[in-house]
Amino acid sequence: MKNMSGMWKKLFRVDLTPTRCSSRGISSSIYDVVISGGGMVGAAAAAALGTGSLLKEKKVLWLESSAQRSYVPPSGYSNRVSALSPASKSFLQDLGAWSIIEDFGRVQPVSCMHVWDGCSEASITFSQPQNLAYIVENDMTLHALDTIAASSEVELAYETTAVEYITTDPYSTSVKLSTGDTVSAGLVIGADGFKSLARQSAGINTLSWGYDQVGVVATLKLGSQEGDNTTAWQRFLPTGPIAVLPISSDSSSLVWSTNPSHAKSLLSLTPESFVDAVNRALHEESSKDGVVSLFTHQFRKILSSLLATDATNQSSPKLPPTVLEVQEGSRASFPYGMMHADKYVAPRLALVGDACHRMHPLAGQGVNAGFGDVECLVRTLTAAISIGSEIGRLYSLTGYETERQRHVVSIIAGVDGLYRLYSNNWTPAVLIRSIGLMGVNALPFIKKSLMNHAQS
Ligand SMILES: Cc1cc2nc3c(=O)[nH]c(=O)nc-3n(C[C@H](O)[C@H](O)[C@H](O)COP(=O)(O)OP(=O)(O)OC[C@H]3O[C@@H](n4cnc5c(N)ncnc54)[C@H](O)[C@@H]3O)c2cc1C
Structure with missing residues (x-):
């Protein structure tokens, strides 16, 4: 995502006091924009359109299938969390949503990330000032975005599903709703998730495949540890990566990607046995390959002498935390898949978020890419309005598609490549990836460029 901070500050003015958003109201049958879907990305689109200097003049209807949500901070932590990049933080800050998140005190910074191979000694540590x-x-991110959207003129219709999209004339799309109403839209923003009806109705093809993995999530209570719990840990095991992400000074969020039958058994364990399984997955050395260890030991020595430094220093393999407890009721699992839409736009349609791209969460990029889509789309639409163009016309939207596909395809390729590289424990593959990881860890400029890409 480009750093548009200055421009955004000029484009967006947020007024938090009045609530003009109707919770179930559809006041008209004609809208400039209909946003389909109220997940994090649809909510970001509603907040950005509702507060954008030129776009807020537009009549916007925002649809969400599920019931109206109200936010009460839980005493523990939700098991659904996202690692938001600095670019996403800056985007949310410009919308006024970040200060709401901070006011609730429900955000934990990650100052260091330690990633290591369960089959070898190889590891990499990312950190920066x-x-x-x-x-x-x-839920917290949604609440902050809902609050911003609610302070604007955007009309929100909960429990309202778009059931059919018909584009018969060049000026609008008719959207049939589950309530029986039909509204017309100059532009539909499809933020309706990876099964997107908006995408399917436009006949947009996708490239997709499943991963033989699901994500087991849970909230973990940690034992005493060094520092203030701002390190994210990820270990690549032959069955998939296990990640422990800091959510407070003494709690972390688990995302354990594994095969479906293992996931099922993890969910059925007693809390004590589940905690034991997590600790073993983080600490046990039994998957290590002896042959690879011999080679990597020699490779580390060579690196150290070549770089005249201790190549192990930079990886500083601190011990991952020890888990004490799993928060009651916090275990759940989610299926994974990869999907990429051939097109992100069509006449009168722009897709954002999982509606146009879905990826394995091992690099925590899905919603960050979705926020990047919204930032880019709003910037593109604002530019179109400023020169008097109509926002739903294809020529006003193609710049958005080009910019985002270029960015997202490289992320999906990288994430999918990592998944494949680490999904096997065949000795030559483990050796190659271990040497690669150690090499990258020893070369700060490559590490920096990887970090920059992941954070944009
Ligand atoms: C275990 C796990 C961990 C993850 N961790 C991270 C992470 O750390 N960082 C990160 O960036 N990403 C992460 N992701 C990915 C991220 O969660 C998704 O990319 C993101 O939630 C997608 O948001 P969305 O709004 O595009 O889609 P969704 O969340 O799917 O929202 C779609 C919404 O549209 C509504 N809807 C659907 N159809 C209609 C219709 N016809 N009419 C009206 N409404 C409709 C649905 O009710 C839903 O609310 C993770 C994913 C998983 C599974």
Whole structure:
């Protein structure tokens, strides 16, 4: 995402006091924009359109299938969290949503990230003076964005599903709603998730495949540890990566990607046995490959002498935390898949978020890419309005598609490549990836460029 901070500050003015958003009201049958979907990305689109200097003049209807949400901070932590990049933080800050998240005190910075191979000694540590990411509960992010959207003129219709999209004339799309109403829209923003009806109705093809993995999530209570719990840990095991992301000074969020049958058994364990399983997955050495260890030991020595430094220093393999407890009721699992839409736009349609791209969460990029889409789309639409163009016309939207596909395709390729590289424990593959990881860890400029890409 480009750093548009200055421009955004000029484009957006947020007034938090009045609540003009109707919770179930549809006041008209004609809208400039209909946003379909009220997940984090649709909520960001509603907040950005509702507060954008030129776009807020537009009549916007925002649809969400599920019931109206109200936010009461839980006593523990939700098991659904996202690692938000600095670019996403800056985007949310410009919308006025970040200060709401901070006011609730429900954000934990990540100052260091330690990633290591469960089959070898190889590891990499990322750290920099500014934070690498911020862990925020999805409900919290939604609440902050809902609050901003609610302070605007955007009309919100909960429990309202778009059931059919018909584009018969060049000026609008008719959207049939589950309530029986039909509204017309100059532009539909499809933020309706990876099964997107908006995308399917436009006949947009996708490239997709499943991963033989699901994500087991849970909230973990940690034992005493060094520092203030701002390190994110990820260990690549032959069955998939296990990640422990800091959510407060003594709690972390687990995302354990594994095969479906293992996931099922993890969910059925007693809390004590589940905690034991997590600790074993983080600490046990039994998956290590002896042959690879011999080679990597020699490789480390060579690196150290070549770089005239201790190549192990930079990886500083601190011990991962020890888990004490799992928060009651916090265990759940989610299926994974990869999907990329051939097109992000069509006449009268722009897709954002999981509606146009879905990826394995091992690099924590899904919602960050979705926020990047919204930032880019709003910037593109604002530019179109400023020169008097109509926002739903294809020529007003293609710049958005080009910019985002270029960015997102490289992320999906990287994430999918990492998944494949680490999904096997065949000795030559483990050796190659271990040497690669150690090499990258020893070369600060490559590490920096990787970090920059992940944070944009
Ligand atoms: C275990 C796990 C961990 C993850 N961790 C991270 C992370 O750390 N960082 C990160 O960036 N990403 C992460 N992700 C990915 C991230 O959660 C998703 O990319 C993001 O939630 C997608 O948001 P969305 O709004 O595009 O779609 P969704 O969340 O799917 O929202 C779609 C919304 O549209 C509504 N809807 C659907 N159809 C209609 C319709 N016809 N009419 C009206 N409403 C409709 C639905 O009710 C839903 O609310 C993770 C994913 C998983 C599974």
